[in-house]
Amino acid sequence: MQTRKSGRARDYYRRDHAKPDGRQLYLYGYSPHEGEAGPEFDDPVSSRSEMRFHPLRQDWSIFSPHRQNRTFKPSKAANPLAPATPGGAITEIPFTAFELAVFGNRFPSLHPHAPVPPQSPWQSRPATGDAEVIVFSSEDDGSLATLGQDRRVLLIEALIDRYQHHFDAGAAYVLPFENRGEAVGVTLHHPHGQIYVFPVIPEPQARAERAFAQGYDLEADRQSWGEDFAIAQSGGIHAYCPPFTRFPYEVWLSAESRAPGPWALSREEVEGLAEMMGEVVARYDRLFDQPMPYMMSFQAAPRETCGQFQFTVQFYPLMRSAGRLKYLAGVEQATGVFTVDVDPATAAHALRDAT
Structure with a gap:
C-alpha cells in the first residue's frame, strides 16, 4: 500500500x-x-x-x-x-x-x-x-x-x-x-x-515530565544563561550546551515555542531542527578533525502528558579531547553523579568556533 x-x-x-x-x-x-x-x-x-x-x-x-x-x-x-x-x-x-x-x-x-x-x-x-x-x-x-x-x-x-x-x-x-x-x-x-x-514511561523521562508539570520552563532558563552557552540557531531552533551537562561537549536542541514533541513544531521549526541536527554533527566532526562518536535522542513528551513538556534533541558525545574518550567511571555508574571534564561554556565556545 x-x-x-x-x-x-x-x-x-x-x-x-x-x-x-x-x-x-x-x-x-x-x-x-x-x-x-x-x-x-x-x-x-x-x-x-x-x-x-x-x-x-x-x-x-x-x-x-x-x-x-x-x-x-x-x-x-x-x-x-x-x-x-x-x-x-x-x-x-x-x-x-x-x-x-x-x-x-x-x-x-x-x-x-x-x-x-x-x-x-x-x-x-x-x-x-x-x-x-x-x-x-x-x-x-x-x-x-x-x-x-x-x-x-x-x-x-x-x-x-x-x-x-x-x-x-x-x-x-x-x-x-x-x-x-x-x-x-x-x-x-x-x-x-x-x-x-x-x-x-522510563524513569528519566517520568522525572522530566514531573519537573515540567511543576512549572519548570526550559526556554526561559535557556534565555537566562545568555550567549556564553549558545552555539547556533535556525528557524526558532537553538543549539546550546546547558550549564548542567553530564558529557563533555553535550549539546541540546530546542524550540523557542513550547512544543511537546516534533509533531507540534511549525514548518519553519522542522526545517530549523533539520538544519541544526546537521550543523551539530558537522561541528562535532570538525572539533577534533575526526568523526565524533555520540549518542543522540529525541526527548519528547509521553503519550499521557501534563501539556507543559518541552521537546529537546540531546547529543551525548564520547570524546573529551582529541584522541581521548569519555569513559563512565565507577562513581558515575554507581551513583549517576557525573564528573564533567569540560565546562559547558568552554564547550559552547569551542563548538561555535568549529566552523
Missing part, C-alpha cells in the same frame, strides 16, 4: 510492505516508491523478552537473551541495511533503491506480542512495545551532517509519523535515537537510528 502524507514541513509518500516473517517495512520518500520486492528473511522473529523491576533504583530493565545472536560487524557485502542487489546477500530492504526506510528489528528487545513471563519471586511484566530500525539513506556511509537538508527533513517527518502510529496503538513512551561510532558500541556502520516503543 502506498499513501501520500501531509507532513509538518513537506508532503511525502509512504509505502507499506509486509515482510514474510511478520514484520513491517515502511519506505518514505518525496516520490512514490516503485519496484518489486526481492528475496527476504523469513526466519521467525523472537518475542521472548521480559521487563524486570529494580526495587532499589525504582526502574525497569529489559531482558532479551536472543539479542546475543544479532548481526555483528558484517562485511560490506553482507550489510543488512543496504538496498538489494540481484544475486547479492539478502537485506532488510528487499528493493534496489529507496530514500528512507523503517522496519521492525529482527532481534527486538521489545515486541508487540511479548509473552507474559512465568511466575517468579521478582516483579516482572511482558516487554510489550516495539523496536524499529530507521535507515537514513541507501548509501552505506555518511552522517546527519552529510545527508543534506531534504533528507534530514524527511527523517523528521518519518519520525513524526512513527510517533503518531505508536501513540495511536497505546504506547506510553517513544524514543527515537542514534548511536554513532564503535566507541558507542555500533556494530552496523550504515547510517541509521532506532525507535524504541515502551509500555511504561
